[in-house]
Amino acid sequence: GQSLEQPSEVTAVEGAIVQINCTYQTSGFYGLSWYQQHDGGAPTFLSYNALDGLEETGRFSSFLSRSDSYGYLLLQELQMKDSASYFCAVRDTGGFKTIFGAGTRLFVKA
């Protein structure tokens, strides 16, 4: 079957760095995405990795290792507003479907 595994919850302190891991097992792979969703809001796109390595966008970075079927989202200089759910998602080989993980709830404490 197809599955994405990510931790259900992570807690960190304001100003710290946190890493949210995602391992995937899918029939095909086109790329790994990350989305952020605040309570009551819609998911918003954060980053996309099609190739191995690190992609940086401001305080957020995303990493992919296709040989390990693994990626992570790195959030630096955590702020209270980063408290949200974060979803990893894999776009399958055909390029149409995207499979989402169950999400990681990030709590940022003062």
Added chain:
Amino acid sequence: DVKVTQSSRYLVKRTGEKVFLECVQDMDHENMFWYRQDPGLGLRLIYFSYDVKMKEKGDIPEGYSVSREKKERFSLILESASTNQTSMYLCASRTAGGTDTQYFGPGTRLTVL
């Protein structure tokens, strides 16, 4: 500014009713999606459409159908609503090429009594 709109934020229906959820995007995107979101289960794909009049089943299509007569509009239909279809429904759109950037609508919270 890109925009995906959904016809209702909250909807309450009775078991057995036919329910229509509408989604409109203004970005000229080829691909559109319907997901449902339940606590602890993430987003599960119900149906997607890669172009006008084209549709493909997602992972949980049972009890649902879709219609895409125009590029900007993708409708989700619950033929006979049941209580286990109580959920948050999210529509998204994406351009055909490039990254997997999906733009989501605000969601419709459907309650079936």
